[in-house]
Structure formats: C-alpha cells, structure tokens
Amino acid sequence: MVSGVLMKSLGLRQARARTAWWFLAPSLLVLTAVALWPLGRTFVFSFTDALLTEPDFYSYIGFDNYRALFEDPLWWQSVRNTLYFTVISVSIETVLGLTIALLLNSHIAGRGAMRAIILIPWSIPVVVSARMWQWMLHDQFGIVNHVLKMAGFIDSGIAWTANASLVMPVIIAVDVWITTPFMVLLILAGLQMLPRGIYEVAAIDGVPAWKQFTSLTLPLLAPSIAVAVLFRLLDALRMFDLSFVLSSNSDDTKTVSIYAREVLVNFQDMGVGSAASTAVFLMIAVVTAIYVTVFRLNRRLLGV
Amino acid sequence: MVRSNTRKRLHQVAIYSLFGIVALYTLFPFYWMIASSLKSGQAIFDVTFFPDLKFNNYAAILSDGVFLRSLLNSLIVAFSVVALSLVLAIAAAYALGRIDFRGRSPIMLLVLAVSMFPQIALLSGLFEMIRWLGLYNTVGSLIFAYMIFTLPFNIWVLTTFMRDLPKQIEEAAIMDGCSPLRIVRCIFLPMMGPALISTGLLAFIASWNEFMFALTFILTDENRTVPVAIALISGSSRYEFPYGAIMAASTIVTVPLVILALIFQKHIVSGLTAGAVKG
Amino acid sequence: MSGIDLTDVVKRFGALTVIDKVNLRVGEGEFVVFVGPSGCGKSTLLRMIAGLEEISDGELQIGGKRMNETPPAERGIAMVFQSYALYPHMSVERNLGFALETARLAAGEIKERVSKVARFLKIEHLLHRRPAQLSGGQQQRVAIGRALVRSQKLFLFDEPLSNLDADLRMEMRVEIARIHRELKATTVYVTHDQLEAMTLADRIVVLKDGRIAQVGTPMELYERPASKFVASFIGAPRMNFLPGTLRRDTGASRLEVMGVTHTLDRIDYDGEISIGLRPEDLILGGGEVQIPAQVLLVEPLGGEALVHARVGDGQMLVMKVQGKPDLRPNADITVGWMRSKAHLFGADELALRAAEA
Ligand SMILES: Nc1ncnc2c1ncn2[C@@H]1O[C@H](COP(=O)(O)OP(=O)(O)O)[C@@H](O)[C@H]1O
Numbered sequence: 054m055v056s057g058v059l060m061k062s063l064g065l066r067q068a069r070a071r072t073a074w075w076f077l078a079p080s081l082l083v084l085t086a087v088a089l090w091p092l093g094r095t096f097v098f099s100f101t102d103a104l105l106t107e108p109d110f111y112s113y114i115g116f117d118n119y120r121a122l123f124e125d126p127l128w129w130q131s132v133r134n135t136l137y138f139t140v141i142s143v144s145i146e147t148v149l150g151l152t153i154a155l156l157l158n159s160h161i162a163g164r165g166a167m168r169a170i171i172l173i174p175w176s177i178p179v180v181v182s183a184r185m186w187q188w189m190l191h192d193q194f195g196i197v198n199h200v201l202k203m204a205g206f207i208d209s210g211i212a213w214t215a216n217a218s219l220v221m222p223v224i225i226a227v228d229v230w231i232t233t234p235f236m237v238l239l240i241l242a243g244l245q246m247l248p249r250g251i252y253e254v255a256a257i258d259g260v261p262a263w264k265q266f267t268s269l270t271l272p273l274l275a276p277s278i279a280v281a282v283l284f285r286l287l288d289a290l291r292m293f294d295l296s297f298v299l300s301s302n303s304d305d306t307k308t309v310s311i312y313a314r315e316v317l318v319n320f321q322d323m324g325v326g327s328a329a330s331t332a333v334f335l336m337i338a339v340v341t342a343i344y345v346t347v348f349r350l351n352r353r354l355l356g357v
Numbered sequence: 358m359v360r361s362n363t364r365k366r367l368h369q370v371a372i373y374s375l376f377g378i379v380a381l382y383t384l385f386p387f388y389w390m391i392a393s394s395l396k397s398g399q400a401i402f403d404v405t406f407f408p409d410l411k412f413n414n415y416a417a418i419l420s421d422g423v424f425l426r427s428l429l430n431s432l433i434v435a436f437s438v439v440a441l442s443l444v445l446a447i448a449a450a451y452a453l454g455r456i457d458f459r460g461r462s463p464i465m466l467l468v469l470a471v472s473m474f475p476q477i478a479l480l481s482g483l484f485e486m487i488r489w490l491g492l493y494n495t496v497g498s499l500i501f502a503y504m505i506f507t508l509p510f511n512i513w514v515l516t517t518f519m520r521d522l523p524k525q526i527e528e529a530a531i532m533d534g535c536s537p538l539r540i541v542r543c544i545f546l547p548m549m550g551p552a553l554i555s556t557g558l559l560a561f562i563a564s565w566n567e568f569m570f571a572l573t574f575i576l577t578d579e580n581r582t583v584p585v586a587i588a589l590i591s592g593s594s595r596y597e598f599p600y601g602a603i604m605a606a607s608t609i610v611t612v613p614l615v616i617l618a619l620i621f622q623k624h625i626v627s628g629l630t631a632g633a634v635k636g
Numbered sequence: 637m638s639g640i641d642l643t644d645v646v647k648r649f650g651a652l653t654v655i656d657k658v659n660l661r662v663g664e665g666e667f668v669v670f671v672g673p674s675g676c677g678k679s680t681l682l683r684m685i686a687g688l689e690e691i692s693d694g695e696l697q698i699g700g701k702r703m704n705e706t707p708p709a710e711r712g713i714a715m716v717f718q719s720y721a722l723y724p725h726m727s728v729e730r731n732l733g734f735a736l737e738t739a740r741l742a743a744g745e746i747k748e749r750v751s752k753v754a755r756f757l758k759i760e761h762l763l764h765r766r767p768a769q770l771s772g773g774q775q776q777r778v779a780i781g782r783a784l785v786r787s788q789k790l791f792l793f794d795e796p797l798s799n800l801d802a803d804l805r806m807e808m809r810v811e812i813a814r815i816h817r818e819l820k821a822t823t824v825y826v827t828h829d830q831l832e833a834m835t836l837a838d839r840i841v842v843l844k845d846g847r848i849a850q851v852g853t854p855m856e857l858y859e860r861p862a863s864k865f866v867a868s869f870i871g872a873p874r875m876n877f878l879p880g881t882l883r884r885d886t887g888a889s890r891l892e893v894m895g896v897t898h899t900l901d902r903i904d905y906d907g908e909i910s911i912g913l914r915p916e917d918l919i920l921g922g923g924e925v926q927i928p929a930q931v932l933l934v935e936p937l938g939g940e941a942l943v944h945a946r947v948g949d950g951q952m953l954v955m956k957v958q959g960k961p962d963l964r965p966n967a968d969i970t971v972g973w974m975r976s977k978a979h980l981f982g983a984d985e986l987a988l989r990a991a992e993a
C-alpha cells in the first residue's frame with residue numbers, strides 16, 4: 054500500500070526507472086560478487102604477503118610482489134609464450150577462417166552440413182580435444198607418426214609434445230583445429246550481410262573475381278573480421294587448458310594464465326600470484342584498448 | 358559456352374575437394390577417438406583403422422563411480438548455470454532493452470567490459486569470495502564462478518533481442534494491467550524462444566567445457582566435473598596410460614554436445630554472432 | 637464518470653515541445669476524433685491520456701479526478717493500437733481474456749465475458765486461432781474485442797484502421813460506429829484520415845504542431861473552418877484556394893478575384909487574401925460570382941465527376957459536378973459560386989468573417 058502510494062507520486066518515467074533498477078539489481082549483485090569485487094581484491098592482494106592457506110592474515114608489502122615477478126625469468130618466458138601463441142594462432146585462424154568462410158558462402162549443396170560439421174570441434178571441451186590430439190600424436194602408438202612412417206617421411210616416432218621446439222607448434226596446430234570454426238562462423242555471418250547487388254553490378258562491369266574480392270569483399274568484411282579477431286585475441290591471451298593438458302610441465306608452453314595459477318595454487322603464494330594476475334589483466338586491457346582504437350571498433354561494439 | 362561449362366565443372370570439383378579436405382581434417386580426430394575407445398586392452402596400441410567394436414572401455418569407465426559422479430556434477434553445474442544465468446539475464450535485459458533510464462549506457466559498458474575480463478585476473482579474489490561463501494570444493498562454487506562468462510554474454514544478447522520486440526505489444530500489456538514482471542513472464546518470454554535457446558545452449562556448452570575454475574575450486578574427486586576428470590586420468594606408468602578409457606570417457610562427454618550442435622546449429626551460430634556482428 | 641478534462645497540457649521530449657498547452661473537454665459518452673497531419677502530436681496526446689506517456693505540465697482529469705500520476709491500468713481506459721499489438725503466442729481467446737486473467741477473475745467469468753464479446757464482434761469461430769492465422773480485419777476485430785472485454789467507460793483508438801485496405805476500412809468504420817452507438821462509451825479516436833473523422837466524430841479536434849487548431853462538430857468544421865489549415869484538412873477533394881484582394885469600403889467590402897470584382901458584407905480587413913472554395917460548392921456555368929476557366933481533365937466517378945480546370949495564369953481548380961459533363965480538354969467554361977460559400981482567409985491564414993452589424 055505504502056509502496057503503491059509512493060509509486061503514484063513518482064511519475065511514470067521515474068517508476069519505469071525504478072523498475073529498471075529492481076530488474077537489474079540481481080545481475081548487478083552477482084556481477085559485483087563474481088567479477089568486480091574479486092578483481093579489486095586480486096589487485097589488493099598483489100600488494101600483500103598473503104598465503105592461499107591463510108588469506109585473512111597478511112600485511113602490505115608495497116611493490117615487492119611485482120619486483121619478484123618481474124625478476125623471474127619464467128614470468129617473462131610465459132609472457133613471450135603467450136604473445137607468440139596468440140599472434141601465430143590468431144593469424145592462422147583468421148586466414149584459414151576467411152578461406153573456409155568464402156568457400157561455405159558459395160551457393161552449393163552440402164553447405165548446411167559443412168557448417169554443422171565445423172561447429173563440432175569448437176563445441177566440445179578443450180580438454181577432450183587436447184586428449185584426442187595427445188593420443189594421435191603419441192610418439193609410439195600415435196596415428197600421426199604411424200602414417201608418417203608408412204609414407205616414409207620418418208624412421209622413428211617423433212615425440213611431438215615432449216620436444217621443446219615442437220611442442221608450441223603442436224599446441225598452435227591443435228588450437229587452429231579447435232577455434233577456426235569460430236572464426237569461420239563469425240566471418241560467414243559478416244559475408245551474409247554484404248549487399249548482393251554490388252556483386253551483380255561488378256559482374257556486369259566485368260570486374261574480375263580476385264579484384265571483386267580485394268576491392269569489395271575484403272573492405273566490406275573488414276569490420277566483421279576485426280570483431281572476430283578481437284574475440285579470438287581475448288581468448289588466446291588467456292589460454293590455459295590446452296597447454297595445461299598437452300604439456301603441463303613444460304616451460305616452453307607455459308602461458309601467463311598457467312604461470313599465475315601455478316604461483317597461486319601450487320606455491321600458495323597469493324601475493325605474487327595476484328601480482329601476476331593483475332599483470333595479465335593489464336596486459337589484456339592494454340592490448341584490447343590498442344586494438345579497439347586502431348580498428349575504431351568502439352562504435353561497432355557499443356552501437357546500442 | 359562449352360568452355361565456360363568446363364570451367365564451372367572444374368570450379369565445382371575444386372570446391373567439393375576442399376569441402377572434403379576440411380571435413381576430413383575436422384572429423385578424423387573424432388573418428389579416431391571413437392575407434393580407439395572401441396578397441397580393448399592391448400589392441401589400442403596397434404594402429405588399425407577399423408575398431409573391434411569391443412565395449413570394455415565403456416564398461417570400465419561407466420562402472421567407475423568417480424567418473425559417473427563427475428558426469429552428474431557436470432550436468433548439475435551446466436543446468437544450474439543455464440537456469441540461473443537466463444533468469445538473471447532476462448530481468449536485466451528487460452531493464453536495459455526496454456527502459457530508457459539514466460545509467461543504462463554505463464551499465465551496458467560495464468557488462469561488455471566484464472565479458473572481456475580474463476578469468477585468471479580474478480582468481481585470488483574469487484578464491485577468497487568462494488571460501489567466504491562457504492562454497493569451496495562444492496559444485497556451488499562453479500555455478501557461482503561460471504556467472505562471470507555466461508551472465509554478461511546472456512545480458513548482452515538478450516538485450517539486443519528484447520530491444521527489437523514491438524513496443525505496442527508491451528503497451529497493450531500495460532493497458533491490460535500487467536506489471537513489468539508479468540510482461541516479461543507472460544508476454545516477452547514466450548516471444549523470445551530462439552534467443553533463449555541460443556543463449557541457453559551457449560551457456561550450457563561453456564559450463565560443460567570449463568576447465569580452469571573447475572580445476573582450482575574443487576579439491577576432491579567426487580566433486581569434480583568431467584573435463585577435469587578426463588584431464589586427471591592417468592596410469593601408474595607411462596606405458597600403462599589408459600588411453601582406451603580416456604577415449605571412451607571423451608566420447609561420452611562429447612556425444613551430447615555433438616548432438617546439440619547438430620540439432621541446434623542455427624541457434625548456436627545466431628547466438629555466437631548476435632553479440633559480435635550486430636551493429 | 638468518464639469525461640476527460642485536459643488543462644494546459646504540455647509534453648516535452650527534452651528541449652522539444654510536442655504538445656503545447658492543450659485545453660480540451662471531452663464529455664461523457666462523446667466520440668471525439670483527433671485529426672492532423674503526421675507528426676502533429678495526435679498519438680502523443682492520446683498516449684498521455686492513456687498514461688503511456690508522462691504529462692510534462694498541466695493536468696489531466698478523467699471523471700473529475702486528477703489522473704496525471706495514475707498508472708494506465710487504473711485509469712479505467714481500454715486502448716486499441718494501430719499495429720493491433722495482439723500477443724502472438726496466445727490464442728484469440730486468451731488474447732481477449734488476458735486482461736481479466738491479469739485481474740484474477742474466475743475462469744468461468746472470463747470465459748463468459750470473452751464469448752459475449754466474441755459474439756458481439758462476430759469472431760466466435762476464430763477463438764482458437766493464433767493471431768498469425770488471422771487476416772488484418774480479423775486481427776483488428778480481436779484487438780477491439782480485447783478492449784471491449786474489460787468493459788471500461790473510456791476507449792482510445794490510435795489509427796486503428798490505417799493498416800487495412802479500403803473495403804475493410806469502411807466495414808470496420810461502420811463497426812466502430814455501431815460499437816459506440818451500443819455501448820455509449822466515451823471514445824477518443826486518432827486518425828489522419830479526415831473521412832474517418834467526419835463520419836465517426838461527434839466532435840473533431842484538429843491538431844497542428846502540438847496545438848489545437850480548431851474544435852467543433854464535423855459540420856461546423858466543414859462549414860466554418862477557423863483557418864486555412866483546417867479548411868484544407870477537412871473535406872475531400874481538398875478545398876481550392878484562389879488569391880484575391882479585399883478592399884474595405886463604407887458599409888461593404890469589395891473582393892477582386894481573377895479579375896472579377898464583387899461586393900460583400902463589410903469585413904474588417906484590407907489587402908491580399910485567399911479565397912477557399914470547396915469542389916462541391918463550385919458551379920459549372922452558374923453562380924453569383926463567375927470566372928472564366930479552361931478544362932484540363934475530367935475524371936468520371938460514376939454518379940458524379942471531378943473537373944480539373946485552369947483559371948488565370950496557371951491556378952488550378954477542382955470542381956465536383958453531378959452526372960458526366962460533356963466537356964473536352966481545353967474547352968472554355970465558366971466556374972462560379974454563391975458568395976455565401978466562399979471562405980476568406982487573411983494573410984495570417986485565419987478565417988475572415990463579416991463584421992457583426
Ligand atoms: N519518444 C519520443 N522522443 C522524442 N520525440 C518524440 C517521441 N515520440 C514522439 N516524438 C515526436 O513528437 C512529435 C509528435 O509525434 P506523434 O504524436 O507520434 O505524431 P502523430 O501521431 O500525430 O503522427 C513528432 O515530431 C515526433 O517526432
């Protein structure tokens with residue numbers, strides 16, 4: 054009754070606005086509890102000597118954790134690994150994704166089936182994909198080595214995931230297998246939004262196919278590609294499971310996420326672990342900001 | 358005329374060959390996974406392309422209480438996350454998609470920003486929060502933690518969808534005496550079927566597949582989800598590595614997803630692209 | 637208990653004033669039509685009455701009670717929308733009963749009231765269909781039915797017929813008139829179609845740029861339009877306008893139009909004016925005032941015909957004549973009218989009236 058009277062004296066707009074906040078409240082509460090607050094606490098912990106076992110007892114130690122982090126060569130190796138993985142895998146996936154998307158965009162029977170097929174690697178757990186490829190790449194019993202031997206390329210099995218110089222390319226290859234579909238689907242959606250008419254005009258004007266591609270398709274598609282690449286970038290920079298399962302203890306494929314979790318969980322060092330987490334956050338924020346600015350994506354992302 | 362016909366033929370042959378290669382590359386690992394899972398005992402170490410159709414590995418993995426338990430955990434987590442994230446997101450999407458109020462744009466920005474947070478950046482804080490909530494080493498910790506990637510995405514996609522529903526239908530409902538809650542429940546929800554399927558499926562897939570939180574917030578075997586269970590299967594030595602069991606477990610985990618992906622292909626794709634391409 | 641009083645009502649969207657100090661009384665049981673060109677604020681005004689749009693300033697009373705802050709559902713109003721706005725996932729029956737369901741009436745009573753309305757609107761056979769399975773006219777009937785079921789005393793319509801084709805529009809117009817005759821509910825009806833306004837309204841409110849240009853019965857508006865704007869909006873085909881000059885004399889005024897001068901009762905005005913002549917008031921080869929013209933085109937409509945003619949240096953006239961006149965294009969004719977039928981508008985576009993004696 055009281056609230057009814059209150060609502061009446063509020064006016065329609067205000068009543069609507071009040072409804073909006075009530076409807077948003079649960080989500081805002083959850084997002085605060087699960088994201089904003091933990092982010093802030095991680096930041097705070099990065100200046101303390103807290104241990105995971107006793108997170109309630111800590112004192113502030115300034116930038117010591119960051120100093121320790123930046124003096125650890127393994128951290129820098131993780132950063133290099135992560136950036137290397139990100140740049141190479143996202144580049145390959147983009148090129149491959151664009152190619153397959155163009156292929157699927159042609160009006161041809163079996164297109165729908167293809168689209169369903171390429172969705173599968175993306176939709177299954179990365180852990181399963183990793184296990185699957187681990188088995189196929191097994192040095193003694195793996196089918197890959199078997200086929201290579203039969204074909205006469207090699208004499209004895211290659212230890213794909215144990216060899217320091219091979220393991221990163223292998224991880225990139227598996228990641229390409231897993232995530233190219235994502236790229237294909239996003240680019241395909243972009244392709245299907247292109248206006249049909251301009252191609253008909255171009256065809257009548259006798260513009261050759263490759264020229265149509267470079268001067269029509271690519272520029273028109275660029276925004277879609279840019280957004281798809283951004284999503285992949287964000288994903289690749291925080292890569293964890295693939296490397297963890299395929300080569301859990303190798304320094305050659307340690308990503309920043311694995312590094313941070315290792316310090317936090319295995320060494321129980323909440324301080325340095327949080328410092329690493331914060332560094333990862335800043336790294337990703339900076340990369341995103343640069344990327345969004347360079348490709349002027351802000352309007353497109355926020356075009357609400 | 359003849360020449361252009363031959364060219365067209367060649368073009369088609371080329372495209373179908375490429376289709377074939379892509380399909381083979383995509384599907385062969387699955388075939389190999391299933392084939393390997395159907396070889397029993399030592400047979401798995403002989404590279405034969407056709408399996409023996411022995412179900413020993415399945416019998417073994419399915420009689421393993423811990424694996425069944427983790428399957429159940431995964432189902433509980435995935436369904437709870439879908440339900441919870443949809444309920445929260447639908448309410449939020451109504452506010453963001455249909456009501457013009459001050460604070461709307463900042464909140465949209467916040468939602469977008471949170472969806473880009475790297476999960477590792479929250480790990481220590483989330484750890485503390487989960488302990489504080491008393492959820493450590495329970496499936497509840499995962500249901501809670503998975504909100505971070507499902508909720509912002511669902512809010513975003515459902516908001517764009519809700520925004521496009523006809524205004525006069527809502528006004529008709531207002532005139533009919535509906536409260537906002539009733540408008541959402543009785544009018545909009547039934548009109549949002551496709552968007553709910555898309556977002557629900559994607560939330561399900563993401564929760565079913567998540568690994569890092571599941572590895573970190575769960576301590577004991579009986580509370581684990583399947584990705585972690587599969588990652589942690591190991592033999593007593595390198596030569597006893599139970600690949601047969603791993604492949605069988607992987608197949609079991611994969612099949613429901615593949616079925617979902619095949620049936621709801623369109624919905625998944627539209628969900629994936631809804632956030633990205635709209636604008 | 638369902639009359640409407642608007643007092644100095646204002647609506648602003650940010651800096652834009654869309655409704656500017658509107659004052660209006662709608663009597664109980666009256667059928668009032670808002671007309672005006674697109675964007676003049678008809679819908680906004682209606683939606684303010686409904687409660688879908690906030691009132692920036694001024695007061696709205698319904699049945700003598702201030703309603704500015706009352707939620708729409710509590711104003712005792714039922715509304716019909718242009719797009720019908722039927723709930724697409726519900727059967728016709730559930731669409732009709734939804735408001736009652738929301739108000740938690742017993743299922744039996746809902747069913748009874750729904751079937752009564754369905755019978756009244758002759759849509760009983762559609763009750764189990766979905767809106768998508770209905771034609772436009774049927775959807776419109778359901779939309780009206782949804783408003784009727786709530787048995788409110790006040791009905792609002794926002795261009796309910798503009799999505800229908802001409803035949804159906806006429807049929808539904810008759811239907812709406814019947815509903816009003818039988819239920820006697822106060823009705824406010826928005827349209828941009830002057831024909832709907834003329835045929836349905838007890839009183840018409842002509843809106844222009846967020847202000848009321850004129851209020852009156854259809855015949856008042858037709859016979860004594862207050863401004864050139866109202867004159868050209870009411871009546872079809874549109875009123876013709878010819879330029880002229882009015883000279884004040886002692887006791888009388890002299891009007892010169894197309895080189896023909898005649899005297900009128902004294903009007904307190906001197907200068908350039910516009911002479912408004914309805915097509916149906918023009919007389920071929922007759923009338924008190926006659927001007928020469930040239931036939932451009934004859935459009936036979938069956939019982940009557942429209943004659944398009946040119947007068948002076950390029951002025952166009954349309955006149956409506958009975959039967960089928962035997963006129964060839966370019967034929968020279970004279971067009972005339974009775975002095976009492978000419979509407980005179982000054983430079984400010986307001987109607988000029990003879991000074992009271
Ligand atoms: N929500 C709004 N925000 C800003 N301007 C609006 C809004 N709604 C309507 N208007 C403006 O108010 C004016 C009147 O609109 P409306 O009442 O819909 O006109 P009509 O129904 O007579 O065609 C138009 O100029 C329109 O652009």
Ligand SMILES: [Mg+2]
Nearest residue numbers: 678679680795
């Ligand atoms: Mg309107």
